Amino acid sequence: MQDFLExxxxxxxxxxxxxxxxxxxxxxxxxxxxxxxxxDSSGLGNQQSALGLEAVVNFDGSxxxxxxxxxxxxxxxxxxxxxxxxxxxxxxxxxxFEMRKADSPPAxxxxxxxxxxxxxxxxxxxxxxxxxGELTSSFHIRLLRSAWSQRLSMYFSTxxxxxxxxxxxxxxxxxxxxxxxxxxxxxxxxxxxxTQSKAIYAxxxxxxxxxxxxxxxHLQFMLPLDPTATSKALKxxxxxxxxxxxxxxxxxxxxxxxxxxxxLLHGIVSGYEFGATFEEELRRANLCAxxxxxxxxxxxxxxxxxxxxxxEWLTIFPALLDALGLEQSCLVTHAxxxxxxxxxxxxxxxxxxxxxxxxxxxxxxxxxxHKKHPVSHRFLYWCLRNSPESLGFYFKAYAAYxxxxxxxxxxxxxxxxxxxxxxxxxxxxxxxxxxxxxYKLLERPKMMGLRGxxxxxxxxxxxxxxxxxxxxPHAHLHHIWGAKDQMISLxxxxxxxxxxxxxxxxxxxxxxxxxxxxxxxxxxxxxARMVHDAPDxxxx
Numbered sequence: 001m002q003d004f005l006e007x008x009x010x011x012x013x014x015x016x017x018x019x020x021x022x023x024x025x026x027x028x029x030x031x032x033x034x035x036x037x038x039x040d041s042s043g044l045g046n047q048q049s050a051l052g053l054e055a056v057v058n059f060d061g062s063x064x065x066x067x068x069x070x071x072x073x074x075x076x077x078x079x080x081x082x083x084x085x086x087x088x089x090x091x092x093x094x095x096x097f098e099m100r101k102a103d104s105p106p107a108x109x110x111x112x113x114x115x116x117x118x119x120x121x122x123x124x125x126x127x128x129x130x131x132x133g134e135l136t137s138s139f140h141i142r143l144l145r146s147a148w149s150q151r152l153s154m155y156f157s158t159x160x161x162x163x164x165x166x167x168x169x170x171x172x173x174x175x176x177x178x179x180x181x182x183x184x185x186x187x188x189x190x191x192x193x194x195t196q197s198k199a200i201y202a203x204x205x206x207x208x209x210x211x212x213x214x215x216x217x218h219l220q221f222m223l224p225l226d227p228t229a230t231s232k233a234l235k236x237x238x239x240x241x242x243x244x245x246x247x248x249x250x251x252x253x254x255x256x257x258x259x260x261x262x263x264l265l266h267g268i269v270s271g272y273e274f275g276a277t278f279e280e281e282l283r284r285a286n287l288c289a290x291x292x293x294x295x296x297x298x299x300x301x302x303x304x305x306x307x308x309x310x311x312e313w314l315t316i317f318p319a320l321l322d323a324l325g326l327e328q329s330c331l332v333t334h335a336x337x338x339x340x341x342x343x344x345x346x347x348x349x350x351x352x353x354x355x356x357x358x359x360x361x362x363x364x365x366x367x368x369x370h371k372k373h374p375v376s377h378r379f380l381y382w383c384l385r386n387s388p389e390s391l392g393f394y395f396k397a398y399a400a401y402x403x404x405x406x407x408x409x410x411x412x413x414x415x416x417x418x419x420x421x422x423x424x425x426x427x428x429x430x431x432x433x434x435x436x437x438x439y440k441l442l443e444r445p446k447m448m449g450l451r452g453x454x455x456x457x458x459x460x461x462x463x464x465x466x467x468x469x470x471x472x473p474h475a476h477l478h479h480i481w482g483a484k485d486q487m488i489s490l491x492x493x494x495x496x497x498x499x500x501x502x503x504x505x506x507x508x509x510x511x512x513x514x515x516x517x518x519x520x521x522x523x524x525x526x527x528a529r530m531v532h533d534a535p536d537x538x539x540x
Contacts, residue, residue, distance in 0.1 A: 148174050152216055160203045169196045173209060174216045205276060244319045251324070254289040255282030261326060262531045264289040265333040265340055274334075274516035281524035287531060289332070290324060313340050314347050321351055330531050331355035334516065338479070345475040345502065354476045354530055354537075358523055359515045478530070478538045479505040480523060482515050504538045 148171045156162045162170065172182045179197075183190045201212055240251050254264070259282070282289055321329055328351050331341045338357040345352050506526075510518045529537035 252291040259286040259288040278520040285528040349475040
C-alpha cells in the first residue's frame with residue numbers, strides 16, 4: 001500500500017522527496033479526521049460532484065451509497081471491487097484488514113494506479129464511530145482526483161484573505177513540493193517563498209507548514225464543497241453556546257474534538273488563546289480543551305463582588321458538567337483562575353479531583369504572603385494576575401496623575417495592549433520601570449479612596465481561604481511557574497504551596513506569563529498526564 005498522495009495530472013512532476021514529504025503530512029491523517037469526528041458523515045457526501053464520491057464499504061466490498069454523485073457514477077454495482085477492476089485490490093484489502101484492528105489509526109489513504117493516468121485515484125478510508133477495543137467491519141470512503149481544487153482557492157481567498165501569489169505558493173505546498181522546487185517553478189527566490197509562507201501561516205492561523213498542509217487536506221477530503229458551508233461547518237465543530245441555570249456560556253473546543261476532554265478556564269492571556277503551537281500539541285496528545293469563559297471576567301453578566309463571582313461559579317459548575325455530558329473533568333487555568341480552580345477542587349472533589357494552574361498564579365484568597373507589601377504593591381500583583389487589560393485600563397483612568405514629561409503613560413498604554421503577544425514586555429526592564437512608576441502613582445494622597453476599595457476586595461477572599469485550607473480527598477492542584485517571572489515572588493508562591501496539602505509546584509525556565517507560548521510541549525505533556533490519569537502526573 002502506498003501511504004502517500006500523488007496529485008492528479010501532476011504526478012510525473014513530483015520527485016521522490018516531494019512525495020515522501022507529502023506522505024509525512026498524510027501520515028498524520030488521524031489528527032485531521034479527529035477534528036470532524038462529531039459530524040454525521042451522512043451529511044458530508046451529498047454533493048453533486050465527482051470530487052464528492054462517498055460510500056460506506058463493508059469488509060467484503062459491498063457498500064451503501066452516501067452521495068448522489070456516487071450513485072450517478074455507479075448505479076448498478078454493489079461491490080467496490082466490481083466497479084474498480086483495474087485498481088490495486090490487494091492494497092485496499094490490506095487497508096481494510098489493518099483498520100479492523102482495535103488500535104489502528106482511524107484513517108488510511110490508498111493511491112490506486114490504473115493502466116492509464118486518467119484512471120488514477122485516491123481512496124481515503126476512514127472508520128466511523130469506533131469504540132475502544134471493538135473491531136470495525138465497515139468504513140466510510142471518499143474518492144478524489146487531486147489534493148488541491150478551485151474550492152480550496154476560493155475558501156482561502158474569501159475566508160482568510162490569501163492573495164493570488166500566496167495561493168500559488170500554498171497550492172504547491174499542498175502538493176508536496178519543497179521550497180527550492182517551488183522557487184524554481186515560480187521563478188522566485190527562496191527568501192521570497194519563505195516570506196510568503198510566513199504570511200500564509202499568519203493569515204490562516206497555523207503554526208507552520210505541516211499544520212497548513214493538514215488543514216488544506218482536511219478541507220479537501222472531508223468538508224462540504226461550498227466555501228461558505230465549509231467555514232460554517234468548521235465553526236460549528238469548534239464552538240457552541242449552552243445555557244446553564246439561566247446563563248448563556250460560550251464553549252470553544254481546542255485540540256482534538258474526539259480527544260480526552262478537560263475544562264480550560266481562561267486567565268490572563270486573552271482568554272484561552274495560547275497560540276497555534278499549543279493547540280497542535282493538544283492534538284498530538286489526544287486532548288480536547290473545552291474552553292469556558294469563567295464568570296466575572298469581562299462578561300456582560302459580571303457580578304458585583306469577587307465573593308459573588310466565586311459563589312456563582314461553584315453553583316454553576318456541576319450543571320455545566322452535566323450540560324457537557326461529563327461526569328468528571330480535570331481543570332486547567334492560567335494565572336488568576338487559580339482562585340476558581342482551587343475553590344472548585346475543594347467544593348466538588350468528586351467531579352474534579354485535580355487541576356493545573358499555568359504560570360505565576362496563586363489563589364487570590366491567599367493574602368498572607370503579601371502582607372509584608374504595601375497595599376499598592378498588592379494591587380499591582382492582583383492586576384498582573386488577573387489581566388494586563390485591567391492594569392492598562394487602570395492606568396488610562398488615572399493618566400492625569402502621571403507627569404506628561406516622563407512618558408510613563410505612553411509606555412504603559414503601549415505595553416498593555418490587547419494582543420497576547422504584547423505580554424512579552426513582561427521580560428523588558430523598561431516595562432518593569434513603568435510598573436514602578438505605577439507604584440509611585442498609587443502612593444499619592446488622591447488615591448487613598450481607591451486603596452480602601454482594594455482592601456475590601458482582599459477581605460472578600462477570606463472565607464475562600466478557609467474553604468480550601470483543609471485537605472480534601474482526591475483533590476490536587478499543581479502550579480507551573482516561570483523561573484524568570486519578574487512580577488510574582490517564587491518564594492511566596494512556593495510558600496503558599498507548602499502550606500496547603502492539596503498543592504504542588506514545578507518551575508520552567510522563562511517568563512511566567514509566556515509559558516504557554518515558550519514551553520507548550522512541556523505544559524501539554526503535564527496536562528496530558530493529568531487528564532489521562534498517570535499516577536505520577538504531579539511529580540516535580
